[in-house]
Amino acid sequence: MGSVSHSIFRFFRGSAAPATATVELPLHVARRSSGLKEFTRALAGQEGLRILDLGATSAINITRLTQFGHKVYTEDVLSASGDPGLIIATENGKPMYDVPRFLAENLQLERELLDAVLCWDIPDYMPEPFVKPMVERFHSIMKPGGILLAFFHTRDAGPDAPCYRYHVTGEDTLDLQRGPRFRLQRVFNNRHIENLFRDFASLKFFLARDNVREVLVVR
Amino acid sequence: MDTPKPLDNFRADVAHIGKSVLVKGELSGSEDLYLDGEVEGSIELRDHSLIVGPHGRVRANIHAKDVVVHGKVDGNIRGTERVELKKSAVLVGDISTQRIIVEEGAFFKGAVDVQKETTTKAESKREMAMAASASFSSPSSSSGSASSTATPQSSLLEKKY
Numbered sequence: 001m002g003s004v005s006h007s008i009f010r011f012f013r014g015s016a017a018p019a020t021a022t023v024e025l026p027l028h029v030a031r032r033s034s035g036l037k038e039f040t041r042a043l044a045g046q047e048g049l050r051i052l053d054l055g056a057t058s059a060i061n062i063t064r065l066t067q068f069g070h071k072v073y074t075e076d077v078l079s080a081s082g083d084p085g086l087i088i089a090t091e092n093g094k095p096m097y098d099v100p101r102f103l104a105e106n107l108q109l110e111r112e113l114l115d116a117v118l119c120w121d122i123p124d125y126m127p128e129p130f131v132k133p134m135v136e137r138f139h140s141i142m143k144p145g146g147i148l149l150a151f152f153h154t155r156d157a158g159p160d161a162p163c164y165r166y167h168v169t170g171e172d173t174l175d176l177q178r179g180p181r182f183r184l185q186r187v188f189n190n191r192h193i194e195n196l197f198r199d200f201a202s203l204k205f206f207l208a209r210d211n212v213r214e215v216l217v218v219r
Numbered sequence: 220m221d222t223p224k225p226l227d228n229f230r231a232d233v234a235h236i237g238k239s240v241l242v243k244g245e246l247s248g249s250e251d252l253y254l255d256g257e258v259e260g261s262i263e264l265r266d267h268s269l270i271v272g273p274h275g276r277v278r279a280n281i282h283a284k285d286v287v288v289h290g291k292v293d294g295n296i297r298g299t300e301r302v303e304l305k306k307s308a309v310l311v312g313d314i315s316t317q318r319i320i321v322e323e324g325a326f327f328k329g330a331v332d333v334q335k336e337t338t339t340k341a342e343s344k345r346e347m348a349m350a351a352s353a354s355f356s357s358p359s360s361s362s363g364s365a366s367s368t369a370t371p372q373s374s375l376l377e378k379k380y
Contacts, residue, residue, distance in 0.1 A: 050330075057304075059321035066319060066333040073330045 029164070029176040034206040035214030037172035039116070039149045042216075043068075049115040052141075054078070054122050056179060060167040061118070073109065077134065078163075078182060080106050081126050097129040107134065109141040117142060119150040120166045121212070123196070125182040132196065139199050142219040148200075150215045152188045157211035159184055238274040246279070255290070265299075273307055280312075288325075295329075 043049060047069035053061045056076050065072045081102065088098045117138055123131045138148060153161050161184045164176035188196065190205065190213075197203055197217050206214040233251045236242065240256035247263040254262075255272030262269060264283035271277055275290030286298040288308040296302055298316040306324035313330045321327065 057321060057325055057327040059323060059325075062319060062321055062331055066331055069333075071330055071332045075328050076326070 027178050030169075031174045031176055031208075031210065032172055033174050033214060034172065034208070035149050035151070035216050036168065036174060038204065038206075038216050039118075039147060040171045042147050043070075043116060046115075050113055051116045051118065052109075052114050053118045055118075055120055056165050058165060058167050060169065060175070064168050073114070075106060077106050078122050078125055079180070081130050082182075097127055099129055099133050102130055103133055103137060107137045107141065111140050112143045114142045115146050117146070117148040118166070118168075119148055121151040121153065121164075123150065123188070124153050124161075124184055124186065125163050126185065128185060135196050136199070139219060144201075144219055146219040148197075148217040148219070150193075150217065152193060152213045152215065153184060154207075154211045154213055155187045157184070157187070161211070238272070252283075271308075286316075 043051075049070045050073065051065055051070050052073040052075065053065070054075060054077055056079065057074055062072050062074065086098045086102055087095050090096050119138070123134070126134070142148065151166075163179050163182040163184075165179040167175040167177060169175045193205075193213075193215055194203060197215075200217050200219050202218045204216045206216070208214055233253050234248060236252065236254045236256045236258075238255040242256065242258045242260070244260045245263065246258055246260065249264075249267060251268040251270075252262075252264060253270045253272060254277070255274045257276040259278045261279045262277065262281045262283070264281075266284050268285040269281060269283040269287070271286070271288045271290045271292060273289040275288075275292075277290070277292040278294060279292075280294045280297075281292065282297045282299075284299050285301045285303075286296050287303045287305065288296075288310060289305045290307070291309040293311050295312045296310070296314050296316070298314070300316070301318040301320070302314050302316040303320040304310060304322060304325040304327060306322040308322075308325040308327070310326070311328045313332070314327075315332045315334060317334050319331055319333060
């Protein structure tokens with residue numbers, strides 16, 4: 001439980017609990033996304049797909065995706081990962097995360113159900129022990145050929161990179177809404193990302209201007 | 220706090236279940252229902268509306284024409300016409316409906332399946348339209364049903380392909 005290898009992660013910093021720093025940031029930021037453009041292109045012309053949107057409930061995403069006849073699944077796994085009940089004590093009294101419980105309470109979907117996953121930058125803010133098991137769960141609940149869009153901050157983003165909720169406003173445009181103050185936990189480099197998704201068929205990287213690396217992963 | 224007051228929604232033809240009431244079992248009816256209490260089991264209103272008030276706690280599958288949620292629901296919602304999650308809503312379960320409205324701040328864990336208009340409904344509309352054109356009646360005879368799909372939310376139902 002929670003003893004996932006640390007080897008692929010670097011720059012692990014402190015708790016995932018909401019940070020207390022008060023930096024004035026805009027509530028909404030508009031942003032173009034090459035990864036989203038590719039994601040949209042891959043789904044174009046199809047109907048009735050099953051798409052998982054991770055993060056707080058986004059009315060915009062639900063409306064947009066259902067407009068195209070897709071079935072939308074939504075789960076706020078980041079908030080769920082902050083449940084204090086998931087921290088348990090080991091025999092020697094050291095606290096650790098209860099990964100089996102996290103997986104029992106979240107992402108409980110049928111095998112090979114999903115055609116697409118909007119993962120956003122959830123792994124960057126999630127406690128480390130949950131990240132790899134969550135990605136493995138993605139692999140089991142996604143169909144072969146299914147696609148996943150994820151964002152990863154680069155080191156230049158800095159430790160106080162704000163946590164945003166991503167709303168899809170166009171084929172390649174996003175509205176970033178400042179969300180709960182989760183703290184960036186680590187920075188993944190390309191090799192770490194490739195390791196994280198090593199069971200998947202392919203990865204395509206897009207480097208954005210705002211210190212975010214976009215990745216389109218094919219199951 | 221901007222929570223709706225039960226009395227604001229009071230209408231003589233709407234049944235009320237107050238916040239101190241606990242119902243266990245199958246709840247069914249043929250009138251609209253305002254539910255601010257607790258229900259465990261199932262709720263079947265079919266052609267009528269259900270409002271789950273801010274104090275409402277439902278652990279049941281719901282089947283109604285329109286479902287508006289202010290409180291907490293743990294179960295699947297089938298709203299044949301519309302499901303609306305208000306900002307205070309907490310829903311863990313799946314939604315199946317023709318129109319979905321989600322306010323900012325609502326918590327939802329589950330799947331949304333927006334259904335096409337049911338075949339029977341589409342057929343009845345087609346029959347109405349044919350009857351209207353055959354009898355040379357005024358266009359208003361068929362505009363009643365058309366107007367229900369002309370609301371802003373109805374765009375959610377329109378197929379893009």
